[in-house]
Amino acid sequence: MMAFAAIDYFFKAPGLHRCFPMIQAWLLLILLSWQGQAVADTRYSVDIDAPSAVEDLLEKHMEIMRWLDNPRMNNAEWHRLLQAAPRNIEDLLATEGYFSPEIKQQLETSREGENVRHRATFTIVPGNPVTVDIVDIRFTGDVTQQDAGAEPAPDKLIEGWPLKRDMRFSQDAWASAKRSLLRGLMLQRYPNARITSSKAEIDAASNKARLRVEIDSGAPFRFGGLEVNGLQRYPRSLVENMNPIKPGETYSQARLLFFQSLLQASGYFGNVEVTSHTEDADPEAAPIVVTVTELQSVQVGVGVGASTNTGARTTLSYQDLNLFNRGWRFTNTLKIEQKAQSLNSLVRLPTDKNGYRDSFNADLNRIDIEGQTISTLGSGVKRAWGPRSFEQTIGAAYLLEHLAIDGSDSENNYAATVSYGITLRRTDNELNPTRGYLLNALFTSAPLDVMATGKFLQSYVKTQIYYPLTRRTQLITRFEGGIVSGANNAPATYLFRAGGDQSVRGYAYQSLGVADGDAVIGGRYLATGSIEIIQWLTESWGAAAFVDFGNAANSTRDLKPVYGYGLGARFKSPAGPIGIDIARGQETGEYRLHFNLGVTF
Known part of the structure; x- marks a missing residue:
């Protein structure tokens, strides 16, 4: 307060106020800096003594650890975090399957002149981890009535359940296992499958977990017609002729990704997304939706490089992805190397409805x-x-x-x-x-x-x-x-x-x-x-x-x-x-x- 009173007096001095405005500003900064240094420095630190299996988890995710470098940390916040720390530790350990930990907390406060040091040490014995005892997986929906030998088969999905008996339980493993089970249905035939009920019952006395999952497959789907979005230059037939999926074909995420890869590799599009709308759709004719972003039709390139076979290289290229507005790809490349020179022209036609990819070329080469x-x-x-x-x-x-x-x-x-x-x-x-x-x-x-x-x-x-x-x-x-x-x-x-x-x-x-x-x-x-x-x-x-x-x-x-x-x-x-x-x-x-x-x- 004395520092600010001095500043106030200085500003009110008539002569100095008129003659030395810059000195006033510098003096203000110096006094504010001095005033800040006069405040006692308070530091907070936390030590965790725990097995390496859980030590990294606690150091990364405990709330008190995230607050240590926060400039708003003060004594009141420190005590609040200390009080909440045991429950925070229990919750974090539970995600890794430790439900009966022993937690000891030790606090130390020391002074060095005007500086105060607060230090907390947590000693943790996580105890024995919980292991899986019983797994109960139940299916409802049309998957229970599908023909014998049809995929995906419920028996195979249960057999592939990754969190098996006597394995250590953790929240990540539990969530991953459920995603894997659901994905087994959604990727093939049943895209609207959902988990209707899941429960992990933990017996802390015996360190055993009983897992129960109920999953509804929903109706099986088949592909229907094709919807194409984003075409401006190229004809719709360009996308239709590359479609490997026939109407009535059983739904498969792999088939959608294969179709997407064909379009991406065609050279016409910078971005491609192939999906199927199954929500509120006819299960016998789910539409295939293709969304594309077209590449610029005319491209010119210049490149330099070197080959250990034919030496230094300069390349000039011209490409038209929509020759004659028919979606024909015309590429003209001039390559000049130390030991070889070439001028190559290539015209590639879009894939036709029978899956044929035609091209014709003319080349001039010297080696x-x-x-x-x-x-x-x-x-x-x-x-x-x-x-x-x-x-x-x-x-x-x-x-x-x-x-x-x-x-x-x-x-x-x-x-x-x-x-x-x-x-x-x-x-x-x-x-x-x-x-x-x-x-x-x-x-x-x-x-x-x-x-x-x-x-x-x-x-x-x-x-x-x-x-x-x-x-x-x-x-x-x-x-x-x-x-x-x-x-x-x-x-x-x-x-x-x-x-x-x-x-x-x-x-x-x-x-x-x-x-x-x-x-x-x-x-x-x-x-x-x-x-x-x-x-x-x-x-x-x-x-x-x-x-x-x-x-x-x-x-x-x-x-x-x-x-x-x-x-x-x-x-x-x-x-x-x-x-x-x-x-x-x-x-x-x-x-x-x-x-x-x-x-x-």
């Missing part, structure tokens, strides 16, 4: 590798169908090729080809697989002499297998093979060379093949493989050791494998695995850096 320069002009059409797990393609293409080999005369080749391909994907995760396999086979033929330099058939297969040896140790094996049968004058584009990031690491890109003077050219036979072990050090980071082998040649007699081996680092990114490897080619004795992104299937 200069190991003394061989291949320049091509090509065009083609392709039809694909089937899900990603089992995708098939047929196509037809025409190729003009100019081939130049260092030290040899150049030559021109041409071929009209037809092709058939199949891709199988059976993995637990499409972007970062840990178990399963991938298989791709492609057969390309030039069947007519009059439309090719010579008839030939190219057969190519590649497979990759993932297998977890332990929870953190993963085995990856790869095999690649190819044969060109028929005329020896097949275009060089259809012959095989090996080496590089996705082939035999430790060797330069396409440096393995048939020697022709100082150049390396393609051969009629290809065989490469890899054995790799990854030890995951964390959930995202791992170390790899690998051995690659293989070669390309013009005959099976000359197809002698060379070996490369090395070490690498792995990272599970949202776009797929990223790998950086150092590999040594046994044949050359050279070390090479290799970089990989994603799963190339």
Whole structure:
């Protein structure tokens, strides 16, 4: 009060009030600071002495712990929190299944000059946890009258109940078990299922819990018609033709998510949501509701990068997602690399009502590798169908090729080809697989002499297998093979060379093949493989050791494998695995850096 009286006197002094307004303000701040320092400092602290199983829980969630750093803490609030602390501890321990704890509270107050220290120590013996004794799960509704063998089966849901007898009871486990039971009905056939009654009876004397749940399945649902919201540029048929769900099909959340993934992967939409309205809907015809946000139809991109195969790269791209206002996707890409240049144009038509995905393309390419320069002009059409797990393609293409080999005369080749391909994907995760396999086979033929330099058939297969040896140790094996049968004058584009990031690491890109003077050219036979072990050090980071082998040649007699081996680092990114490897080619004795992104299937 004396400080504020002094300030008041200072402000009333006529001369100073007129001459030193800034001094008045600074003096006010200094005096206020001094006045605050004159107040005694009071500190509060809490110690918890409890088993580690519950100590973290109490430190994070006790009300008194959250108040310690609150500037409004005072003696009155401190005593209120101390009085409420035992009940607060009991409630928190009960969530973890401890219903008979022993709680001791010790208070200390000390002074250091003007400073006061308040300290509370809680010693807690949680006692024995409650365990599950009896589980009583009852179903009502149409699920009790469904045909034998129909899914979801009540017996299987009860068998899958996660909180079983003699397991420790906790509120989190209890709530999770009920959600799991309800989800088993809601995800398939019974989207309106609900828990009508649930009770956990705790006998503190025996530390036993008796659990009872009653769940009403409601009526079984089937899908009906399609409602589409958000379309402005694209025709409704674009969404309708990608819909894999037929009217009358049994309700399944997995089918809705699959439909959503197809739309999301189509490239037309920035956001997609697929749901089904089941509230107040006809159980025999629940509408499927699709809500989309369209991407901008015209997109231009510029990119720079580098590849350990073909060197530094600059990319220019133009994309029109609504060519001719028909929902056709037109992509034009110019890529300039140190060893390869290309101009590619691709038009992809929307999926039609039969599930076919048609496209046609025109390409201009030039690649200069190991003394061989291949320049091509090509065009083609392709039809694909089937899900990603089992995708098939047929196509037809025409190729003009100019081939130049260092030290040899150049030559021109041409071929009209037809092709058939199949891709199988059976993995637990499409972007970062840990178990399963991938298989791709492609057969390309030039069947007519009059439309090719010579008839030939190219057969190519590649497979990759993932297998977890332990929870953190993963085995990856790869095999690649190819044969060109028929005329020896097949275009060089259809012959095989090996080496590089996705082939035999430790060797330069396409440096393995048939020697022709100082150049390396393609051969009629290809065989490469890899054995790799990854030890995951964390959930995202791992170390790899690998051995690659293989070669390309013009005959099976000359197809002698060379070996490369090395070490690498792995990272599970949202776009797929990223790998950086150092590999040594046994044949050359050279070390090479290799970089990989994603799963190339």
